Amino acid sequence: MYETTYHRAESVENAVALLGGADDPKILSGGQTLLPTMKQRLAAPSDLIDVSRIADMHGICEDGNAISIGAATTHAEVAGSDLVKARIPGLAKLAGGIGDPAVRHMGTLGGSIANNDPAADYPSALVALNATISTTKRKLSAEEFFTGMFETALDEDEIVLSVSFPVAEKSAYAKYPNPASRYAMAGVFVARHGDGTVRVAVTGAGQNGVFRSAEMEAALAANFTPEAVAGISVDADGLLSDIHGSNAYRANLVTVMAKRAVAAAG
Amino acid sequence: MAHVSMSVNGKKVSGQVEDRTLLVNFIRETRNLTGTHVGCDTSQCGACVVHVNGKAVKSCTLLAVQADGADVVTIEGLANGANLHPVQAAFREHHGLQCGFCTPGMIMSAVDMINRYGPGNLDEKTIRHELEGNICRCTGYQNIVKAIKAASDEMAGMQQAAE
Numbered sequence: 207m208y209e210t211t212y213h214r215a216e217s218v219e220n221a222v223a224l225l226g227g228a229d230d231p232k233i234l235s236g237g238q239t240l241l242p243t244m245k246q247r248l249a250a251p252s253d254l255i256d257v258s259r260i261a262d263m264h265g266i267c268e269d270g271n272a273i274s275i276g277a278a279t280t281h282a283e284v285a286g287s288d289l290v291k292a293r294i295p296g297l298a299k300l301a302g303g304i305g306d307p308a309v310r311h312m313g314t315l316g317g318s319i320a321n322n323d324p325a326a327d328y329p330s331a332l333v334a335l336n337a338t339i340s341t342t343k344r345k346l347s348a349e350e351f352f353t354g355m356f357e358t359a360l361d362e363d364e365i366v367l368s369v370s371f372p373v374a375e376k377s378a379y380a381k382y383p384n385p386a387s388r389y390a391m392a393g394v395f396v397a398r399h400g401d402g403t404v405r406v407a408v409t410g411a412g413q414n415g416v417f418r419s420a421e422m423e424a425a426l427a428a429n430f431t432p433e434a435v436a437g438i439s440v441d442a443d444g445l446l447s448d449i450h451g452s453n454a455y456r457a458n459l460v461t462v463m464a465k466r467a468v469a470a471a472g
Numbered sequence: 473m474a475h476v477s478m479s480v481n482g483k484k485v486s487g488q489v490e491d492r493t494l495l496v497n498f499i500r501e502t503r504n505l506t507g508t509h510v511g512c513d514t515s516q517c518g519a520c521v522v523h524v525n526g527k528a529v530k531s532c533t534l535l536a537v538q539a540d541g542a543d544v545v546t547i548e549g550l551a552n553g554a555n556l557h558p559v560q561a562a563f564r565e566h567h568g569l570q571c572g573f574c575t576p577g578m579i580m581s582a583v584d585m586i587n588r589y590g591p592g593n594l595d596e597k598t599i600r601h602e603l604e605g606n607i608c609r610c611t612g613y614q615n616i617v618k619a620i621k622a623a624s625d626e627m628a629g630m631q632q633a634a635e
């Protein structure tokens with residue numbers, strides 16, 4: 207790892223000031239992506255601004271018909287939250303399936319979405335549940351936020367503060383993990399909202415990160431059963447193809463995961 | 473450089489570290505506690521698992537400065553004098569190791585999972601799922617799983633006896 211200077215931010219204002227005062231800073235949250243990247247010398251921030259101890263960025267609470275989760279809340283906290291388990295069980299299950307227990311004790315919601323790994327789990331939940339992301343500058347819808355592989359709408363000096371997840375009528379997540387890394391080879395989050403609309407968001411498979419399947423959404427809005435999506439396949443052209451699986455293999459996995467997610471949503 | 477102070481296995485320690493020093497290096501090189509191992513560069517093997525404020529974390533994926541003020545327990549802190557922790561004893565009893573390289577991390581993860589689920593509440597499927605972040609190149613996991621199950625049940629018995 208190259209040299210760096212560590213700062214512990216005491217508050218959101220303090221973090222913004224520290225970001226503004228540094229040469230080439232990076233926000234440090236759980237460190238479960240950033241530190242491995244720095245160890246490989248693929249990132250060399252001059253300064254690390256640790257936001258993990260900022261109280262305002264922690265916690266899970268009910269916010270009307272939505273659940274709001276602080277950006278520095280860990281995957282283990284989301285997975286273990288009685289509120290999330292009761293209101294959006296698919297989200298608790300998703301968080302409980304990220305990586306392994308030690309990664310879940312450190313890794314955070316904000317770090318995961320800011321990184322926008324094409325194989326990360328959370329982006330699919332944000333898109334399917336139509337979540338709103340609050341930052342130090344604005345509020346963004348999930349679809350505005352995720353702009354491409356490892357890319358988001360965030361400015362360099364913008365911090366994710368929290369994410370508000372509307373409570374869906376039914377929702378669930380199904381993931382086919384890479385057996386070595388535990389990241390998604392394909393993951394599908396399905397949500398039926400109170401107004402009858404259905405959103406299907408796919409992660410792990412797309413070349414540009416998370417995407418929706420309009421065809422599956424229409425089929426499920428008419429008939430919310432696994433059979434409704436069994437015959438629908440996403441176009442393999444825009445999908446990832448690597449040593450772990452070809453794009454055709456991933457396209458098939460997406461259909462299988464969509465069926466499983468609908469079955470789990472009940 | 474940064475000043476850090478933390479409790480390691482119940483002992484207050486402090487010192488100057490480079491900001492980029494990983495917790496595992498602080499533990500191994502400045503505390504000479506070499507039971508915590510480094511098995512990979514990619515945060516995947518779990519040989520380095522320690523407890524920070526009661527939770528299992530990968531000490532190779534945490535800066536020492538991030539653990540400032542924390543309560544750290546390593547494999548050296550588990551036994552009570554000459555009396556092995558029940559999980560350590562079970563690994564010996566059930567032959568839960570061969571070369572032993574992964575063992576400190578396995579045991580720290582096992583203690584963490586027993587703490588979270590409560591003694592006696594672990595079945596084989598749960599143990600295997602919970603061990604996703606700990607890689608063993610020797611045993612094939614069979615006896616590791618057996619040892620953790622036995623320790624968990626044994627600890628439930630001890631808890632009952634104490635009540």
Ligand SMILES: Cc1cc2nc3c(=O)[nH]c(=O)nc-3n(C[C@H](O)[C@H](O)[C@H](O)COP(=O)(O)OP(=O)(O)OC[C@H]3O[C@@H](n4cnc5c(N)ncnc54)[C@H](O)[C@@H]3O)c2cc1C
Pocket residue numbers: 232233234235236237238239240241242257277278303304305306309312313314315316317318320321323325326327328360364365366367387388389390514515516
């Ligand atoms: C072995 C292993 C297995 C894993 N498996 C999975 C998996 O199965 N599924 C999955 O989804 N993920 C997986 N991960 C990644 C894990 O979920 C990370 O926790 C997550 O991607 C990053 O969160 P973090 O809090 O650790 O962020 P960090 O590593 O601290 O930061 C990541 C990036 O986000 C930026 N950032 C952090 N917080 C904020 C914020 N509040 N506002 C703006 N920018 C911010 C940082 O500057 C950095 O660029 C795995 C990681 C490991 C090591």
Ligand code: FES
Pocket residue numbers: 509510511512513514515516517518519520521530531532533
């Ligand atoms: S050394 Fe920490 S996970 Fe491998």
Ligand code: FES
Pocket residue numbers: 568569570571572573574575607608609610611
């Ligand atoms: S006993 Fe050798 S790696 Fe596990």
